[in-house]
Amino acid sequence: MLADEALSLFAGYQYSLNRSEHTVIAYQNDLGQFFRFAAQEVGQEPESLTVQQIDVYIVRSFLGILTDQGLTRKSMARKLAALRSLFKFLCREGILSVNPVQRIASPKIGKKLPHFLYLDQVEGLLRASDCSKLLGARDQVIMELLYGSGLRVSELVGLNRDSLDLEGGLIRVLGKGNKERVVPITNYARRAIENYLKMRSDENGALLLNYQGTRLTDRSVRRILDKLVNRVSLEQHVHPHMLRHSFATHLLDGGADLRSVQELLGHQKLSSTQIYTHLTRERLKDVYGKAHPRAKTVIDPLK
Template identity: 80%
Template sequence: MLVDEALSLFVGHQYSQNRSEYTVVAYQTDLNQFFKFAALELGQEPETLTVDQVDIYIVRSFLGALSEHGLARKSMARKLAALRSFFKFLCYKEILQNNPVQRVASPKLGRKLPHFLYLDQVEGLLGAPDGTDLLGCRDKVILELLYGSGLRVSELVGLDRNNLDLDSGLIRVLGKGSKERVVPVTNYSIAAIKAYLGMRADQDQALLLNYQGTRLTERSVRRILDKLVAKISLEQHVHPHMLRHSFATHLLDGGADLRSVQELLGHKKLSSTQIYTHLTRERLKEVFSQAHPRAKVPNKDKKT
């Protein structure tokens, strides 16, 4: 089958699966780029190319050419994903017997180190809310739970009163994949929660309410955090997840073992938690290079 015919079938299938216009156009762009390359490799015109002429070597050559041109690995992975979807569809429709992309490994993307706050920055932020009024007490609860228990913002806004066991110092949260876990809360969090609930006259089950008396949203938490960051003139951008990153980083700095941090964060895989060990190593290297006299670049111009 000619490539143009196969592309038409694939695009029609994508629309039938309710794919967005953006996704379908992106697939078309990546696939057209690949088939132009394949035709050039085979020394023929693109309109004469058939899908069964493509093999694993052409796919690998395509990825190699992209790499040589300096394309980011993330973009390469996206193009490879488009090829996977296309050839998987052709095999499903029995237009092809063999999938030329099946044994092609995706480029390793690497992982960016998460941003975190230093302890003095966290302490400054925790002291920002006005604890004399209802909303200020609520904001204190938000910060204490995000940092003190490492909650995701979705877990935070989903908390109900009956999720709290303040006498035991534990709360029950609903994490990713509707997986429930129990996490400890600090004495600071307990005090903040008691002060906040003590000011509330309602019986709403939601732990955190907005000024209208309805459950707080994730977007509202971000806005509240932005205001508090501006209040203490913290220069860097702070998002709720950064407090979770800080929670994990400070635990490991304090000697916590990786498995315990994994459980506290609710990570399914240990590899998700191991990123914080890389972070602490980078911090140790930074401290070492700044503080140790032998780690600094020697002054070659200094006379002896």
């Protein structure tokens, strides 16, 4: 099978799994870069390259070139993940009998602590929308659900009116891998949603609409958040996922157990949630170092 045909087939497979447009395009870009390199390695044009020509040595050479170019381990791991997904798919479909990536080890990446907002910063953003106007009321719903329920942006924009159980204080969310979960919403979020829906006169089933009356996109949510950040004059860069990080951090600070936070976030592995325990520990150490009189000054204990 030609490499271009494999890319098209794989893109269709990813869309069938409800992958976002951004994810599919990123995978296609990384895989396209690899196939162009592989074509050079075998001495032919990319258009005539077949996936059967790819072997472990070409993959290792590709990773070696990326290392020489100074690519970060995180970026290399992302490209290798794209290759793993593609060749695993091709083997499962019977297009290939040998997976050339199977024995390639992933580069080790140190865990980076996620950035979060302090409570007063979040409260400023939650007060920044003009809820007397339709779009302001919608923006308030966005903020209440991103922070109050810890939703991913893709989960937020995918919500429909029939996803809501306002009386029960619950919403049905479609998460990663098409996995559905039910999460609670705050009373603030429930009132914000009720206010927003009362202002709408359309029959669109999507919960969040743009000014044209169509479903809101991930990119639009980012622009809305940027607008609110500017309005309250926050100096740091804030992205929507920071509100999810803040949700988890504030829950743990408030005494929530790790398993409950894992379920609320929709994490498949507990290790994905445990990163927030490191975050809360680091924050407490920072607070302690700045606030306790015996921690402010370093002295020589032998004197």
